[in-house]
Amino acid sequence: MKIGLVGYRGSGKSTLFEWLSGVAPDPALSHSGQSAMAVIPESRLDQLAAIYHPKKVTTAALELVDTPGLSRTHEGNAVRLALIREAVCLVLVVAAFDGSDPMADMRSFDEDLMLADMEILAGRIERIEQAVKKPLHRPERDALRHEEETLKLVLGAIESGKPLREAQMTEEQLNVTRSFRLLCEKPRLVVVNTADDEEHPKRFTAASTDELPIIAIPAGLELELARMTPKDRAEFEREMGVGGTDREGLIRRLLYISGHMLFFTCSEKEVRSWLLCKGGTALEAAGAVHTDMARGFIRAEVMTTSDLVRLGSERELKAQHLVRQEHKHYIVQDDDILLIRFSV
Numbered sequence: 162m163k164i165g166l167v168g169y170r171g172s173g174k175s176t177l178f179e180w181l182s183g184v185a186p187d188p189a190l191s192h193s194g195q196s197a198m199a200v201i202p203e204s205r206l207d208q209l210a211a212i213y214h215p216k217k218v219t220t221a222a223l224e225l226v227d228t229p230g231l232s233r234t235h236e237g238n239a240v241r242l243a244l245i246r247e248a249v250c251l252v253l254v255v256a257a258f259d260g261s262d263p264m265a266d267m268r269s270f271d272e273d274l275m276l277a278d279m280e281i282l283a284g285r286i287e288r289i290e291q292a293v294k295k296p297l298h299r300p301e302r303d304a305l306r307h308e309e310e311t312l313k314l315v316l317g318a319i320e321s322g323k324p325l326r327e328a329q330m331t332e333e334q335l336n337v338t339r340s341f342r343l344l345c346e347k348p349r350l351v352v353v354n355t356a357d358d359e360e361h362p363k364r365f366t367a368a369s370t371d372e373l374p375i376i377a378i379p380a381g382l383e384l385e386l387a388r389m390t391p392k393d394r395a396e397f398e399r400e401m402g403v404g405g406t407d408r409e410g411l412i413r414r415l416l417y418i419s420g421h422m423l424f425f426t427c428s429e430k431e432v433r434s435w436l437l438c439k440g441g442t443a444l445e446a447a448g449a450v451h452t453d454m455a456r457g458f459i460r461a462e463v464m465t466t467s468d469l470v471r472l473g474s475e476r477e478l479k480a481q482h483l484v485r486q487e488h489k490h491y492i493v494q495d496d497d498i499l500l501i502r503f504s505v
């Protein structure tokens with residue numbers, strides 16, 4: 162699961178990438194994009210480790226992709242954006258530290274996404290139109306015509322700037338559309354990269370909504386703070402009167418914006434957090450752990466970390482009937498600990 166950091170040249174993408182992942186981007190790779198993992202901090206793992214004393218604790222992580230800066234003239238941006246077509250969500254980094262207008266950049270970015278999506282759709286429509294000129298069996302021709310109709314509908318919606326969920330489409334049409342992984346449709350978080358001494362960061366976030374959340378971070382300063390020793394940092398923060406941004410909170414927020422959540426597995430060998438799509442089933446969770454577990458899935462034994470932490474042991478949970486037996490269609494919840502029973 163990838164999260165794409167995107168934005169115009171010099172907006173602070175690589176700065177944010179390093180701050181979130183702790184990995185300095187390699188300048189040699191700045192044209193092709195690069196990835197690093199950002200661990201998803203989870204205090205529940207520590208609580209579980211205190212109960213199981215496992216040999217190993219493994220924390221789920223988000224894959225961040227730092228991308229090459231976009232051009233304000235839109236030229237060549239579709240190619241640069243192709244790098245993040247498979248991303249599940251986008252972090253748009255807009256500069257406010259250098260006198261740029263973040264709101265104008267946000268609008269301009271919308272246009273870039275639209276152009277890139279329209280290019281993809283128009284290309285496919287053109288190929289279909291070529292293909293149907295050739296001799297084809299009836300079902301094949303019908304399928305292509307049907308796809309073309311759907312794509313024209315989508316293209317029309319994008320051109321009018323309407324989100325696709327407002328265009329009235331059938332489930333089947335939505336499926337055709339999904340395979341194009343349209344950029345316009347990806348959930349997005351906007352990070353306004355403010356100057357170190359910005360006094361009114363709230364003016365940038367006033368337009369924030371649930372649909373399009375906007376946060377303001379002095380990314381350059383945050384990265385500098387993160388590189389300091391704790392002692393130097395405390396001193397610096399006291400002198401300058403600045404407080405750090407909640408990096409861990411931001412990573413968790415990205416997890417939810419991307420439509421994912423965490424579940425846990427626990428044993429004496431390993432306590433571990435895992436990523437799962439919101440609404441994912443026990444069978445999908447089993448597949449995330451190991452394909453064999455999904456293939457031989459029998460049932461899942463489910464308890465919650467809050468019950469376990471409260472009562473202190475699996476035995477106590479069982480005594481209180483708080484360990485449930487669930488089948489493969491069970492919808493996994495964010496706090497669940499799963500033990501998958503499977504046959505090999």
Ligand SMILES: Nc1nc2c(ncn2[C@@H]2O[C@H](COP(=O)(O)OP(=O)(O)OP(=O)(O)O)[C@@H](O)[C@H]2O)c(=O)[nH]1
Pocket residue numbers: 168169170171172173174175176177191228229230231258354355356357378379380381382
């Ligand atoms: N003052 C200030 N400078 C910053 C901040 N963030 C980034 N910069 C500077 O802006 C320049 C670009 O930062 P990067 O993080 O490399 O930006 P980028 O978006 O990755 O740039 P490209 O990959 O070239 O598009 C660097 O010189 C940074 O030092 C900030 O919050 N405040």
Ligand SMILES: [Mg+2]
Pocket residue numbers: 174175176191227228229230
């Ligand atoms: Mg960069």
